[in-house]
Amino acid sequence: DAGITQSPRHKVTETGTPVTLRCHQTENHRYMYWYRQDPGHGLRLIHYSYGVKDTDKGEVSDGYSVSRSKTEDFLLTLESATSSQTSVYFCAISEIAGNNEQFFGPGTRLTVL
Amino acid sequence: SQQGEEDPQALSIQEGENATMNCSYKTSINNLQWYRQNSGRGLVHLILIRSNEREKHSGRLRVTLDTSKKSSSLLITASRAADTASYFCAGSSGGSYIPTFGRGTSLIVHP
Numbered sequence: 001d002a003g004i005t006q007s008p009r010h011k012v013t014e015t016g017t018p019v020t021l022r023c024h025q026t027e028n029h030r031y032m033y034w035y036r037q038d039p040g041h042g043l044r045l046i047h048y049s050y051g052v053k054d055t056d057k058g059e060v061s062d063g064y065s066v067s068r069s070k071t072e073d074f075l076l077t078l079e080s081a082t083s084s085q086t087s088v089y090f091c092a093i094s095e096i097a098g099n100n101e102q103f104f105g106p107g108t109r110l111t112v113l
Numbered sequence: 114s115q116q117g118e119e120d121p122q123a124l125s126i127q128e129g130e131n132a133t134m135n136c137s138y139k140t141s142i143n144n145l146q147w148y149r150q151n152s153g154r155g156l157v158h159l160i161l162i163r164s165n166e167r168e169k170h171s172g173r174l175r176v177t178l179d180t181s182k183k184s185s186s187l188l189i190t191a192s193r194a195a196d197t198a199s200y201f202c203a204g205s206s207g208g209s210y211i212p213t214f215g216r217g218t219s220l221i222v223h224p
Contacts, residue, residue: 042201042216090155100210104155
């Protein structure tokens with residue numbers, strides 16, 4: 001498996017609280033992505049990064065922010081969690097744009113009560 | 114928007130049979146990828162086919178691409194119980210190489 005870890009793996013929180021999910025890679029890949037996976041929707045891109053401090057929005061970015069201060073870490077923050085953000089969150093990495101095979105982390109299951 | 118819609122949504126077969134999953138997409142693509150996801154796990158890359166390719170093989174997997182019909186198919190030959198998983202196609206288009214995933218096909222292979 002590619003060296004990608006996500007933390008925490010499971011989290012239960014309450015509506016209105018801030019939540020930060022961490023993705024850590026040991027592959028030195030340039031690109032990092034955050035997806036959410038919900039039944040009936042497949043994977044949807046939240047935010048992605050194409051380098052340190054370089055990030056951009058994906059399809060479902062409202063309510064989420066990201067930061068990448070080091071190549072190996074990509075943080076996803078829910079400033080004020082809502083029940084609609086209950087989901088499984090996956091981090092992925094890829095090496096170069098032209099060969100965009102993605103490697104996925106194990107996922108974080110987030111429940112917002 | 115989805116750049117990849119799989120069909121069927123669910124497929125149930127016996128071990129040893131072939132499994133065929135289809136993917137349709139909306140706009141012209143640079144490449145199309147197939148991924149597998151076992152229950153409770155992250156996605157695993159299976160194969161990438163570029164827009165100028167028509168067919169690729171990898172072990173028991175065969176992927177075809179028909180750009181005129183904006184469709185791709187994934188064939189798993191001689192399926193095994195271990196092939197039970199969800200399969201996703203993901204297309205990349207325009208100036209972005211970021212793949213957009215479909216909703217997936219759930220494959221169950223009965224031993």
